[in-house]
Amino acid sequence: MEKTNIRALVLEALLLIDVEKEYSHKVIDMALEKYSYLSKADRGFFSKVVHGVVEYRLQLDDIIKKYNNGKRVKPVIREILRMSVYQMLYMDRVPDRAVINEAVNLVKIKRLQGLTGFVNGILRKISSEKEELKFDDLSIRYSMPELILNIIRDNTGEYFNETLEYFLNTGHLSIRVNTSKSSVEDVIKDLEAENINVKRSKLNSDILYITGFDRVDDIEVIKSGKCYITDTSSSMISKVLRVRDIKKCVDVCAAPGGKSFLLADKLDKSSKIYSCDVSENKVELIRENAKVQGFSNIIPSVADARIFDERFSDADLILADLPCSGIGIIGKKPDIKYRLEEEGLKSLSNLQKEILDNVSKYVKKNGELIFSTCTLNKAENEDNMLLFLKNHKDFKAVDLTERMDKETIKMLEESELKNGYMKLIPGRDNCDGFFIAVFRRDND
């Protein structure tokens, strides 16, 4: 039987991503499932290189272009160069000599023998001069297209550079303890028994940062439903939640369900939570996850958030975590930064407005509407919030400082909280970028 060449696998994955336009996290998950027998080291190498090459694409191409005099190369050669330069620059574990040998080997496997000299030469040159590489251009240094770079600059203020750094070096996985099933202390003990490193989030005591595990799906506390993968940022919804008098609640864009589980964990167990999404597939995913989490008061439902649906009327709470540009989660899904265009951003803002207008009709008097996104873009966040309040005079922004302890308020921006919203900024809060606003429908 033939041995699986892990580098050939990396190359195949990169071609799928770049030529077939597949999302890198999907390709990584798919490959790790297909090649489940790979060793822990091989799986780690595969994920790191594939994710890293996508993440650093602009910078890698800039370097390669310099040494190649801007000539175009075949996609196969381009990917071999990218993955090799990435390893030479960002992975100390493999000596450059080995990286170059493996690159040449891949060229041969691909039956492009005529190009071994070219690949060998260019990689040797980069290896010998890599210490002198400098990136004055921020777009190249952080491998971030100008359009997105400018949006991040406008929305992160003094934490601009730290935010760009965070996107490149996230390094941990954030999980939320399902406190209906287990205490945070017990989960920490369980994780440590599995030799997994645990750190607690400062912003939310239910959140743990974990490192040093092999496969996420194999972690016992996740398999058993004691925890669910949730970023600190979106978990902050639990901090702004009015817990009392919530009997009927609708999560309008819920799949795969993380925020519905957070609501179910925090709200009274007698409350009903409609957990909606547009397709049967997505709703099935919510159903499966809800079972593992052990919440029987979650009602998975197929529904289009843009279209009025009688079932959801008279709700005490609507959670509208809406489709967005995703600039806040670029650290996890680097493909996003290369796909966003001005046009798309505009249509997302409009979609959000359309959904907010519709779902606000479900909120009964004295009920609340939570609007959230995982992006750092004023046009989608603050602008939409203000537009909503202007067009819906019966809704008021809720003063969020009344719902939080002083310690938490200190870590965030008090003036924003008083005006009914909060922004989570990666460079300040050590989590994804996120936006949460809370509106209450007046009693009269």
Place this chain on the structure above:
Amino acid sequence: MAIRAIRVMGDSVLNKKCKEVKEVNDRTKVLIDDMIDTMREANGVGLAAPQIGVLKRIVVIETEPENVHVLINPVILEQDGEQVGYEGCLSVPGKSGVVKRPNHVVVKAFDIDMNEYTLEGEGLLARAICHECGHLEGELYVDLVEGELIDNEELERMYEDEEDEE
């Protein structure tokens, strides 16, 4: 010690059932050494005797470096679980395909001194045991592939066509 030529699909020797080994003599020992060398040279994790043209029930497996299993007259006693993943074969160069295999097997075999022993394998080792024992029955993994056999060169041409269109 020598590297021997690996037979490729189409060679009828790969479709024949192999004969039991009655005794291990010096020739058999040389054969086994050559199988190990040939497997390593070809970057394999397993090799069966028919792949180098010898119709004997002998298999060598090395899924972890420096840990070679020699299986003479192997018989799979137990198998359970399931793993679905890509598999490739030294006798089917340049191709791979998705094959479903048990995730855990127990195999009975004789070692190089003709002492009987059992070997238990999970994951890759289980896959390799099944793959190599298949060869002894004249079977190739290509008959077990779900969906299509992937041809690397075809994939390559596809990418190049795309490039031309740009």
